[in-house]
Amino acid sequence: MRPQSIIRFEQAYLASIAVWGINTALGWGTQIAAVETSFAQMPEMIPAMRGLLIGLTLFALFVSLLLWYFTARKASEVAKWIIVAFFGLSAVGLPFTLAGFERTGILPVVLNVVTFALNAVAVWMLFRSDASVWFRASDGSVPPPPPVA
Secondary structure: OOOHHHHHHHHHHHHHHHHHHHHHHHOHHHHHHHHHHHOOOOHHHHHHHHHHHHHHHHHHHHHHHHHHHHHHOOOOHHHHHHHHHHHHHHHHHHHHHHHOHHHHOHHHHHHHHHHHHHHHHHHHHHOOHHHHHHHHHHOOOOOOOOOOO
8 A cells, every 4th residue: 555645746747747747838838939949940850759759748747658658657766766856957947937927928927837846746755755665565684564454
């Protein structure tokens, strides 16, 4: 049985993915326009760059869901630390997101901050005592806690 902290991690992490998806969908037209503007001198490249943008977005979604699965369902310490590293990188990028609100608008910035906050909660849940025991138990070093009746 998964501990409460892992359940809360899962809820916060999946919610962050959902908010990221909403933000991506809302800004999709802007991203496509930016690609078209960037490659206006080479119009033959525009379809390939659109495809690349779609591919990178789907890849990011796939990696996020893969990390969720291995962390929340398989108790992988490696996946846990990858999530922590990605969170650290997003913390470094947060000031730039906040500074760009005049260019992007307030809604994307607010959604990015909400995504960041949900990820912060998710990462915090990974380091609570019941989660730590659960991760250690998954590698066989600590017997798993008895199930609650």
